[in-house]
Structure formats: structure tokens, C-alpha cells
Amino acid sequence: MDTYVCGRCGYVAFNQVPAVCPVCGAKKEVFKLDINAIKNPQDPNNLNELEKKHIPVIDIRKECGLVDTGCVDANIKVGRVLHVMEEKHFIMYIDIYLDDNFLARYHMRADKVNPVLGIHLKVSSGKLLALENCNLHGRWLAEAQI
Ligand SMILES: [Fe+2]
Incomplete structure (x- = not known):
């Protein structure tokens, strides 16, 4: 699952960038793809x-x-x-x-x-x-x- 991070508030969007950030209202241009935005356990x-x-x-x-x-x-x-x-x-x-x-x-x-x-x-x-x-x-x- 792709994760996109808002460059202003750190909100994470899944799979697609929203038109505006639902947390801080930033425009979609500030979002960056970051597949490592969320940490995963080594062994769940x-x-x-x-x-x-x-x-x-x-x-x-x-x-x-x-x-x-x-x-x-x-x-x-x-x-x-x-x-x-x-x-x-x-x-x-x-x-x-x-x-x-x-x-x-x-x-x-x-x-x-x-x-x-x-x-x-x-x-x-x-x-x-x-x-x-x-x-x-x-x-x-x-x-x-x-
Ligand atoms: Fe901590």
C-alpha cells in the first residue's frame, strides 16, 4: 500500500493523495510519496x-x-x-x-x-x-x- 505524507502536518494518506489535507488543509502538491512513512514490526x-x-x-x-x-x-x-x-x-x-x-x-x-x-x-x-x-x-x- 502506497503512503503519501503531508509535508505540513505529517498526515498520512493511503493509496492516493487527497485534494486537500483533511488535517491541515494543505494542497495536494505538498504531499510526498513515502513508502517508509509507517514503521513495521520485524516479526509481528x-x-x-x-x-x-x-x-x-x-x-x-x-x-x-x-x-x-x-x-x-x-x-x-x-x-x-x-x-x-x-x-x-x-x-x-x-x-x-x-x-x-x-x-x-x-x-x-x-x-x-x-x-x-x-x-x-x-x-x-x-x-x-x-x-x-x-x-x-x-x-x-x-x-x-x-
Ligand atoms: Fe517512542
Whole structure:
């Protein structure tokens, strides 16, 4: 899968460049093809310590306590070993995609939040992607089926 990166905000588009960046509004000319934009584990069945701290974990809950019907909860944690949130090393944001389409970016402050996110989706199926960006170790991706 080809990945294109916005030169202004770092948003990653899959397979094709959007007319404008859905995060920052930059024009398509600022996007560059970067097939290494997202890091991959060396062995998905045997993650090393760095990979355990960076690859998000997605937990889908079909019953939501906040909205009566039609809501699916997705809890996202970076990672299976919780990533640090310190001034010099932290998760800057998590981008959420549904069926490869951008949904939202969640910015994170190192001093106030854990690298954990709960979102409520009004869909009953689809492929959810969570892409996190560590200021030192780059972008890592997780996928879950709703
Ligand atoms: Fe990191």
C-alpha cells in the first residue's frame, strides 16, 4: 500500500493523495510519496521492546454506555507496554481512519494525558486504523475490524 505524507502536518494518506489535507488543509502538491512513512514490526509474532511500546492496541466494544444505540466504542492504547509521556519523548497524536478514510486527529500533551484514547463511532462495521506518531520513534499503525 502506497503512503503519501503531508509535508505540513505529517498526515498520512493511503493509496492516493487527497485534494486537500483533511488535517491541515494543505494542497495536494505538498504531499510526498513515502513508502517508509509507517514503521513495521520485524516479526509481528514476536515484538521487541520498542515495538511493544509503539504499536497501538485497539479494543472494540460493541456496547456503549454513553449513547443508546448505534454506537461502537473503540479504546486505543499506545502500546501493549504503555509508552512514556515525557517532555522529551511522547506520543504527539493519534490519527483515526475508517475504511482507509480519515476520521479524526487527537493531539496529546505529554504532561496531562496518557497515550490512551476512547472514541465513539456511529457505525456497526468497518476497518478501523489507529496511527500514532511518537516524536522520537515515528509512526506506528494498528488495525481492527469492527
Ligand atoms: Fe517512542
